[in-house]
Amino acid sequence: MRKGFLTLAAVGLLATGGTAACGDDSGSDQAGGTKKAKIGVILPDSKSSARWESADRRFLEEAFKAAGVEYNIQNAQGDKSSFSTIADGMLTDGVTALMIVNLDSGTGKAVLEKAKSQGVATIDYDRLTLGGSAEYYVSFDNEAVGRLMGEGVSKCLTDKNAQKPVVAYLNGAPTDNNATLLKTGYDSVLKPKFDAGEYVKGPDQAVPEWDNAQAGGIFEQMLTQTSGKINGVVAANDGLGNAAISVLKKNKLNGKVPVTGQDATPQALQNILAGDQCMTVYKAVREQAKAAAELAIALANGERKSTGQTVKDPQSGRDVASVLLAPKAIYKDNVKDVVADGYVTKEQLCTGAYAKLCADAGIS
Numbered sequence: 001m002r003k004g005f006l007t008l009a010a011v012g013l014l015a016t017g018g019t020a021a022c023g024d025d026s027g028s029d030q031a032g033g034t035k036k037a038k039i040g041v042i043l044p045d046s047k048s049s050a051r052w053e054s055a056d057r058r059f060l061e062e063a064f065k066a067a068g069v070e071y072n073i074q075n076a077q078g079d080k081s082s083f084s085t086i087a088d089g090m091l092t093d094g095v096t097a098l099m100i101v102n103l104d105s106g107t108g109k110a111v112l113e114k115a116k117s118q119g120v121a122t123i124d125y126d127r128l129t130l131g132g133s134a135e136y137y138v139s140f141d142n143e144a145v146g147r148l149m150g151e152g153v154s155k156c157l158t159d160k161n162a163q164k165p166v167v168a169y170l171n172g173a174p175t176d177n178n179a180t181l182l183k184t185g186y187d188s189v190l191k192p193k194f195d196a197g198e199y200v201k202g203p204d205q206a207v208p209e210w211d212n213a214q215a216g217g218i219f220e221q222m223l224t225q226t227s228g229k230i231n232g233v234v235a236a237n238d239g240l241g242n243a244a245i246s247v248l249k250k251n252k253l254n255g256k257v258p259v260t261g262q263d264a265t266p267q268a269l270q271n272i273l274a275g276d277q278c279m280t281v282y283k284a285v286r287e288q289a290k291a292a293a294e295l296a297i298a299l300a301n302g303e304r305k306s307t308g309q310t311v312k313d314p315q316s317g318r319d320v321a322s323v324l325l326a327p328k329a330i331y332k333d334n335v336k337d338v339v340a341d342g343y344v345t346k347e348q349l350c351t352g353a354y355a356k357l358c359a360d361a362g363i364s
Helices: 051-067 080-092 105-117 144-161 175-194 212-225 238-250 266-274 285-300 332-340 356-359
Strands: 038-043 069-073 097-100 119-125 138-140 167-170 200-206 231-236 280-282 310-312 318-325 328-330
Touching: 038 051, 038 080, 038 285, 051 069, 051 285, 069 080, 080 097, 080 105, 097 105, 097 285, 097 318, 105 119, 119 285, 138 144, 138 285, 144 175, 144 231, 144 318, 144 328, 167 175, 167 212, 167 238, 200 212, 212 238, 231 238, 238 266, 238 285, 266 332, 266 356, 285 318, 328 332
Parallel strands: 038 069, 038 097, 097 119, 119 138, 138 318, 167 200, 167 231
Antiparallel strands: 280 328, 310 318
């Protein structure tokens, strides 16, 4: 499905003119009638994961400001109608490149096609829009993220000397291609164990819209239908993982049942330090934002950069030029790496009872 490999060094930062700005900028023309580069970004929500506002917005702004280009970043807050309206506003406002994190492929595809019809270059950020027309796709290797989750829950079950453990899946939204890739990744690790009888496959369910509240209810039902006999949980992100942990706490099972996640949110890192979460997967969003910004700026200036890598759209069969970055597994002994990288601050993480846990984990 993937061809080639790209390190961030292969995408050079473009020096472009103009004054950085956010909000509703007018996108005036330069001398000679050529439009100034102006980037529009639509984030999906702020409920499914804290990362969209706390990390992606911050690092995209950082990259655009460093390059001196105008930008407009808005959040659709999980509303498909709002997503489309924001896109229309950005196109009317004269963006020269549009970057989206789709809410579903249908909505995303319509926005990408409208942008294309108006000569506006597009990038799929984090999620591939199936059947879409984006020039680039910038994300992490989501199958690799899933493999790290599968390896993580397996490691933590081994550490607990679990015998024939029942492992449940809390998968991401069925409308998100990333959720499919994640499951392919953790299945590649765990299915052989199920097939060999080493592990027992437990309940396996997708969580609509990555909704954490629904995830809690779904996991509660899983625990009931198995009479409490769930020994490990592969949760597709930290929000879903925390929803499962909340249910486990009510049943006095937290710390006894390994739970995975991804995104390295402060809450998840605190759960790991407390022993309630097995691991998370850290994705250096700063590097993702930097790579996407560099490509967006190039497109906005009428340039195309080679990434040396493609991902095949499983719906259209199109090879999409891509940047896929490498994720990193985070356990209690390397939580400090996320802080050292500037993704989460000590002040965010080491509050109250977590101050001692931070010190014990070498976070200073």
